[in-house]
Amino acid sequence: MIKTGIKTKGVVHFTIPVSDIERSERFYVDLLGMEVVSRVPPAGMVFLQSGKDIFVLARSDTPVNPNTGDGRMVHHGFLVDQDKYDEALALLRAGGVNVIHEEFREQGVFPGRQVYFHDPDRNVLELLDRPRVPS
Numbered sequence: 491m492i493k494t495g496i497k498t499k500g501v502v503h504f505t506i507p508v509s510d511i512e513r514s515e516r517f518y519v520d521l522l523g524m525e526v527v528s529r530v531p532p533a534g535m536v537f538l539q540s541g542k543d544i545f546v547l548a549r550s551d552t553p554v555n556p557n558t559g560d561g562r563m564v565h566h567g568f569l570v571d572q573d574k575y576d577e578a579l580a581l582l583r584a585g586g587v588n589v590i591h592e593e594f595r596e597q598g599v600f601p602g603r604q605v606y607f608h609d610p611d612r613n614v615l616e617l618l619d620r621p622r623v624p625s
Contacts, residue, residue, distance in 0.1 A: 501543070506566060507550035508611045511536055514547050517610050521585045522568070540568055555612050560590040562606040565614035575603050575619035582607060582617075590614070
């Protein structure tokens with residue numbers, strides 16, 4: 491095991507592969523409330539913001555499907571306010587989004603209510619109702 495190494499300071503962004511930038515942008519902006527930071531059409535990218543965090547939708551020519559069936563181990567989690575969780579769940583369902591799993595965890599790294607679902611490209615997303623993260 492390495493005893494010394496690079497000490498990173500945080501996440502600048504992460505990238506989610508998608509097949510159709512416009513369709514995915516509508517899903518993330520219109521349904522999930524993300525804000526567009528920048529579009530880079532020649533590169534097939536759109537930078538989105540959730541709270542203070544940035545992520546990128548990038549057009550991918552190869553399909554990415556890291557989970558089989560309704561598996562959810564590989565996913566991206568986003569926080570929602572506790573008092574907005576039920577409304578968020580209702581909006582997902584009203585938007586025709588199939589919820590693949592919902593649970594309430596009393597223990598673990600992120601306790602609280604959680605819902606898992608697919609974006610248009612089968613990337614698994616999670617909404618969590620707890621703003622607390624481990625220290």
